[in-house]
Amino acid sequence: MRMRELAAVMAGVSFGMAVLPNMTAFAADNNIDYRRKVVGIAGIMNNTSTGLNDPVTRAEFANMLVKASTYRDFLPTTSSVSVYADVPATAQYASSIRIAAEQNWVTGYLGGLYKPEQSITLQEAARGILALLGYTSEDFGSSLSSARMAKFYALELNENLDRQPNEVLNRSDCINLFYNLLKTDSKTTGKAYATVLGCELNSDGEVNPLGLADTNLKGPKLVTKGSQIGNYVPFNVQEASIFVNGDASSYEALKSYVSSSYVVIYYNQTAKTIWAYIADEDVQSGRCAVRGTVENIYYSSSDVMTPTSITLDDGQEYKLSSSEMQFAFSVYGSIRVGDRVTLICEKSENSNGDATYTVVDYVED
Structure with a gap:
């Protein structure tokens, strides 16, 4: 992967210094914003910013389980079969429910029903989470339900999850639940489950999602x-x-x-x-996109081979601070005066409201 793309992602997900290995465990343990971004980047849940108090249905939870597994790469948009009487092959999450049922991550009800619109309970969710970690019914003896919950609590999968076994989960609960899953060692591999999805843990034992973002x-x-x-x-x-x-x-x-x-x-x-x-005009600070024609490429007086900044036809100066951006706009690179480009910039403003732009990536038109 090109370094300029990685740089864009590292700042683009707005983790800032929080993703570095020296981030405190306290910050991740108590910061739902961090957790929802990790779960979102991992691709487990869609749109983790809204509806956090909305209950999660059994159908939605089956979809989350599949997206948190290696089966995510083989998840078809439509299903060819109907596993349950109340889940037709054309249903939105039919494929996910089929995979989750086949892997024994979820179970149905008497009469061949799944009840996809019914809210998921903590006890039902615990079964699926433990199954992803490699635990099977044989691990829990004759008292399956109580033994499963005992293991669930022993693994601290309930961290930041204040629910009783029969209580239903909302989206915020599921964010915490799947974040806890990522931190927990898999019974199968002995490593943090995050490694299954290409993530890793930092030195504080919290999830650093940049490995996934870089994949x-x-x-x-x-x-x-x-x-x-x-x-x-x-x-x-x-x-x-x-x-x-x-x-x-x-x-x-x-x-x-x-x-x-x-x-x-x-x-x-x-x-x-x-x-x-x-586009830049919609952003006060942080990452933004700027599109225009290169009018000038400036070099320092001490190094005539390394450009330091450029201007577009908007008259604004855009700094080149990384070696890769400097190379791209140098005589050895592909961009010339008169070329039309779209820049991805880091924008900051001083106390007077004057903006400074630093180029972190670009697209040639």
Whole structure:
């Protein structure tokens, strides 16, 4: 993976210093914002920023289980069979329910029903989470339910999860539950479950998702005004986890931005995650996209081979601080005066409101 793409992701998910190994355990343990971003980047839940108090259905939870497993790479958009009488093959989560049932992560009810719209309880969710960790019915003897819950608590999978076994879970509960899953050692591998999805733990035992973000990242891609976002990524955008300028967002919000202006995106096909950056005029600070024609490339007086900044036809100066950006705009690179480019920049403002831009990536038009 190119270093400029990694740099874009590292700052783009707005973790800042929080993702570095010296982040305190307290911050992750008590910060739902951090946890929801980790779960979102891992591709387990879509749109982790809204509806946190909404109950999660059994159908939705089956989908989360599959997305938290290696089966995520083989999850078809439609199912060819109906496993339960009340889950037709055309149902939204039919494929996920079929996979989860076949793997014994979920069970149905008497009469061949799954009750997909019924809210998931902690006890039901614990079964699926423990199954992902490699535990089977044989591990719990004759008293399955109580033994499962005892193991669930022993593994501290209930961290930040104040629910009784028969209580239903909301989206916030599921964020905590799947974050706890990622931190817990798998019975099968003996390593943190996060490694299954390409993540790793930092020195404080919390999840550092940058490994996943760096895996098979594609981009940047320029999505022009009025375009169909689905034409730029090889998966269903409406089912993706979406971040706009580092904050968890939604398909509708991204669609709205594209309808009025251009957007630059990166995506991870495995995690079905999109990182989008919107036009400069809509951003006060942080990452933004700027589009224009290169008018000047400036060099320092002490090093005439290494460019220090450029200007576009908007008259604004854009600093080149990384060696890769300096190379791209140097005589050895591919960008020349007169070329049209889209820049991904780090924007900051001083107390007078004057903006400074540093280029971290680019797209050649």
